[in-house]
Amino acid sequence: MSDPSVIQATNLDKIYNPGTDEAVVALQDINLSVQPGEFVSLIGPSGCGKSTLLRLIANLIEPTGGALEVNGKVPSQARLDRDYGMVFQAATLYKWRTIAKNVQLPLEIMGYPRGERRRRAQQMLDMVELNEFGGHYPRQLSGGMQQRVAIARALVFEPSLLLMDEPFGALDEFTRERMNLELLRIWQQTQTTVVFVTHSIAEAVFLSGRIVVMSPRPGRISEIVEVDLPYPRDFETREDPRYFETVTAVRELLRDAHEI
Amino acid sequence: MSAARPNKNDGPNIIEQVIYYLPTALIAVSVLLLWEGLVRLFDVQQFILPKPTDILAEFVGEVRLFLAAGESSILFEATGATLWAAFGGFVIGCSAGVIIALITARWTVLSEATMPFAIAANSVPIVAFAPIMNNWFGLTNPASKMAIVAIIVFFPAMINTVRGLTLVDQRELELMRSYAATPFEILRKLRIPSALPYIFSALRVASALAIIGAVVGEFFGGPRATLGVFITQEASSFDFARAWAAIVMASLIGIGFYLVILTLERIMMPWERGDGQK
DSSP states (O other): OOOOOSEEEEEEEEEESTTSTTOEEEEEEEEEEEOTTOEEEEEOSTTSSHHHHHHHHTTSSOOSEEEEEETTBOHHHHHHTTOEEEEOSSOOOOTTSOHHHHHHHHHHHTTOOHHHHHHHHHHHHHHTTOGGGTTSOGGGSOHHHHHHHHHHHHHTTOOSEEEEESTTTTSOHHHHHHHHHHHHHHHHHHTOEEEEEESOHHHHHHHOSEEEEEETTTTEEEEEEEOOOOSSOOGGGGGSHHHHHHHHHHHHHHHHHHHO | OOOOOOOOOSOOOHHHHHHHHHHHHHHHHHHHHHHHHHHHHHTOOTTTOOOHHHHHHHHHHHHHHHHSTTOOOHHHHHHHHHHHHHHHHHHHHHHHHHHHHHHHHHSHHHHHHHHHHHHHHHTSOGGGGHHHHHHHHOTTOHHHHHHHHHHHHHHHHHHHHHHHHHOOOHHHHHHHHHTTOOHHHHIIIIIHHHHHHHHHHHHHHHHHHHHHHHHHHHHTOOOSSSHHHHHHHHHHTTOHHHHHHHHHHHHHHHHHHHHHHHHHHHHHOGGGSSOOOO
16 A cells, blocks of 8 residues: 555545436545544534545435545545444444443454454443443433443444544533543554544634634535644643634634535 | 433332222222113113123122032133133244244345235134034034134234334344344344334234124034023023123133233233332
8 A cells, every 4th residue: 555544535425316406516726635543523514525535425315526545545445444443423333232342333244253252342441431320321311421431333344534523513512622622642652543524613622633624505615724732632722822823713714615 | 411211110109000990990880870870860771781680680690600619600610611622723823923924034035025914814804714613623523613713813923923023113123233133133133122112003903803703603503512502592592681691701802811911921021110129
């Protein structure tokens, strides 16, 4: 593999219902390269195709044009190789499985032996600080706890890439800020590459090394913003002048994108 | 972040239970008293509506016969026979419905092709086939009643199972796709567990249908000791209290079936209960 990028999108297009009256250009001419260990956010108003881009990377949908490589492979191969873990907006835990069994689910499908499954699930639940809840069912946990279980489940098979589609969108502000800190800690601990879809400017700036600002109709990248804030970040990061500058910059870009 | 909900598994408090079921019991008792009172007041003929006390007397008489050594109760024998026919047909029909649903759900084309037929067949009054089943399997052969019960319960079991297997949450399905899971793994780890509530609601409906099917099948003829035959014979000899006692027996079978299924459901779907600790 000559290309070291985790994700390499070249002139990528996605049209829904192509060739019909209902054809929608969801993404047009996307060029993006994500390096190993990066934390990249996709931000933009609804309809800008940020989730579509994530789903293309995950091979949950197919592109209509351009080229996309994940870990130097076509996305379908990367999916078959289980190169990524995915976290959705809803925790999407299986309600009939206990928390520990939910975390073990990907390992079961990938054929890990029972002892290894238990050991790893326990380790992940320790990491998201839910080790006492292994025997509970999802409905007994709060929304924030469920989302931590979803993160544990996405990382349990140690994928090199973590794809997150507005994972904290349904949480209240307090919980969300705590989850952001927790996610950064996990990211640094696991060295995983993260692609994070959000519609919160504050969240994107706090978490990311780079922010991909997208504009709608048709969905395209309008600018990529580098965030000049050192890791590890904590509550004080949100009081750093550079934090406010970046938030303002991203907000203006989004406003411009909307007025086009 | 709120803490996990506390376990509600403190064990049922007997006084609370009594208070909970008290209104139901009171209504049942009032209805029976009203029935008894009205029949006495207006001197209703027993072939129109016997008194609850008469029905109870018949019932107690049969219980005595059943318990006495060397005697036998035809009512209890009939109940056993009808129970067996309903149970056998229920097991055969529901198993077939669930298995065929599993097979057709595996190949979407097949389930889409067969569903219209299943839905059409489900609206046919299948009890009308009872005389034909009696003809095929023999009037006195329990298989003839089992066959009619099996056909009646088959369609709701199959339709509900197919529905449960297909109406899977899209995100939950995408999660499986993201793991590159095989169709068989998706069936086993996602589709079947999500179909369980649908299957159990079908079984509950089927449990009532099974009794109806067995008794109606017996109306068209069968051995003396079956509830359907018992009811028709007692009714034609104007012994309505005995006929009503048999109807009570048929209801008891239905309630028993229902409770067994409810218990099974609670055992197989522990996540639906208040407590979740293993």
